Amino acid sequence: MLLSTHNLTKEFDGITAVDGVDFTLEEGELCSVIGPNGAGKTTFFNLLTGVLEPTAGTIEFAPSNRDAEPTGGDDEGGAVDITAASPHETALLGLHRSYQITNVFPTVSVRENVRVAVQAHCGRDSWQFWRNVNAFDDHVAAADSILERIGLEGAADRAAENLSHGEKRNLEIGIALAGDPDVLLLDEPTAGVSSEDVDQVTDIIEDVAEDHAIMLIEHNMDVVMGISDRVAVLNRGELIAQGEPEEVRQSEAVQRAYLGGYEGSASSSDTDEGPDRGVSAG
Numbered sequence: 001m002l003l004s005t006h007n008l009t010k011e012f013d014g015i016t017a018v019d020g021v022d023f024t025l026e027e028g029e030l031c032s033v034i035g036p037n038g039a040g041k042t043t044f045f046n047l048l049t050g051v052l053e054p055t056a057g058t059i060e061f062a063p064s065n066r067d068a069e070p071t072g073g074d075d076e077g078g079a080v081d082i083t084a085a086s087p088h089e090t091a092l093l094g095l096h097r098s099y100q101i102t103n104v105f106p107t108v109s110v111r112e113n114v115r116v117a118v119q120a121h122c123g124r125d126s127w128q129f130w131r132n133v134n135a136f137d138d139h140v141a142a143a144d145s146i147l148e149r150i151g152l153e154g155a156a157d158r159a160a161e162n163l164s165h166g167e168k169r170n171l172e173i174g175i176a177l178a179g180d181p182d183v184l185l186l187d188e189p190t191a192g193v194s195s196e197d198v199d200q201v202t203d204i205i206e207d208v209a210e211d212h213a214i215m216l217i218e219h220n221m222d223v224v225m226g227i228s229d230r231v232a233v234l235n236r237g238e239l240i241a242q243g244e245p246e247e248v249r250q251s252e253a254v255q256r257a258y259l260g261g262y263e264g265s266a267s268s269s270d271t272d273e274g275p276d277r278g279v280s281a282g
């Protein structure tokens with residue numbers, strides 16, 4: 001177990017946005033969270049990353065990076081209770097969320113955007129970077145290797161505002177990678193991206209998924225069905241089903257609540273691999 005929630009619940013003035021969710025993310029897993037508008041997906045991410053505090057329930061995380069002070073007790077498996085952790089604390093522990101565009105400095109170069117994120121992650125040693133030329137060079141080298149990974153090495157010196165939508169989404173993923181996360185939470189990474197750039201964004205997500213666990217909120221069902229190991233379905237705050245993409249697609253409860261007539265494109269119909277988890281009621 002890398003990340004898990006027990007009875008996670010968030011109420012806003014009479015609305016239960018997240019309702020008693022028991023969820024577990026395993027190491028190396030790419031899990032998409034889908035559901036109709038208002039199902040509670042963003043609220044779920046906000047709870048996991050400490051942006052919101054739950055009304056009830058708990059969240060545990062078993063990070064590999066233990067620099068940060070845990071906010072709750074360690075259990076025997078090395079998991080930390082992050083139920084009341086702030087976004088800063090969850091990020092330090094290794095739970096990173098890519099925010100649409102808000103993390104990008106538009107007039108600053110692509111390389112500098114990533115370098116600043118690398119430097120910020122280096123935390124305690126950043127105060128001495130004015131004196132330490134090597135640290136600066138290390139941060140530039142780390143930024144360049146991230147840019148290569150997200151396919152933006154050729155755009156390193158361009159101002160971020162001059163990137164295409166798809167490239168900006170990739171830069172956001174790069175900035176999140178600079179924090180050396182164990183879990184990356186991506187909120188609609190293909191939103192606003194042209195259809196020809198969607199493949200490029202999904203290729204990068206799949207590459208990053210090789211050595212990170214990923215949680216993905218995504219409305220593009222071809223993307224969801226094509227790249228997810230597992231799909232979790234929220235409806236009115238409840239986790240109504242989870243399983244491999246094909247199983248979720250065929251779930252009657254999911255069809256009723258959400259997918260409607262989705263039958264998939266030719267490219268996303270034969271991608272199911274991995275252990276049989278089955279579709280289970282949440």
Ligand SMILES: Nc1ncnc2c1ncn2[C@@H]1O[C@H](COP(=O)(O)OP(=O)(O)OP(=O)(O)O)[C@@H](O)[C@H]1O
Nearest residue numbers: 012015016017035036037038039040041042043044
């Ligand atoms: N800060 C808030 N105050 C009051 N109600 C809220 C707040 N945030 C979310 N909600 C409500 O909680 C419910 C879940 O919203 P949420 O944004 O999590 O859904 P979502 O699945 O992300 O939707 P979408 O796909 O449209 O982004 C909705 O009814 C929403 O109106």
